[in-house]
Amino acid sequence: MITFIDCSDPDYIFDEIVHKCYRLVADRELYVDAQLYICRDDGAKLAEPKSKEENDAIAAMAPTEDLWIGIQDMEIEGRYVYDSTDEPIGYENFPLGIAPTNQDQDCVAIQARTADWDDDLCFGVKHYSVCEMEPLCDPQD
Secondary structure (H helix, E strand, O other): OOOEEEOOOOOOEEEOOOOEEEEEEEEEEOHHHHHHHHHHHOOOEEOOOOOHHHHHHHHOOOOOOOEEEEEEOOOOOOOOEEOOOOOEOOOOOOHHHOOOOOOOOOEEEEOOOOOOEEEEOOOOOOEEEEEEEOOEEOOOO
């Protein structure tokens, strides 16, 4: 059994339910700035929820603010991928289970109050964001 012990960065909070480290960036930023400069400067990535539990944990960090997450469809409209790997998403939380296909809106944000996803303008809209990094593990495990 693996025992997770901590996050390597003291600004990150360990979520015991999903076993990930998260940091809320409580400044409104463009998607690209959150992705390239804020999270990557920490050695992290924009949070990439892969389950309802992860999505709920991320949304709970700022329940009254929309939050950028690391999912986008910049390359092919309607083909949503994880930003860090370019792999197709395996979990989604779009309203009614229908992924939007808005030509100019390619970056995904978790919506305040509902925790549903919506795509938004990557370069024209600023939201809070959540960065994610893997926790440190107990080396004895």
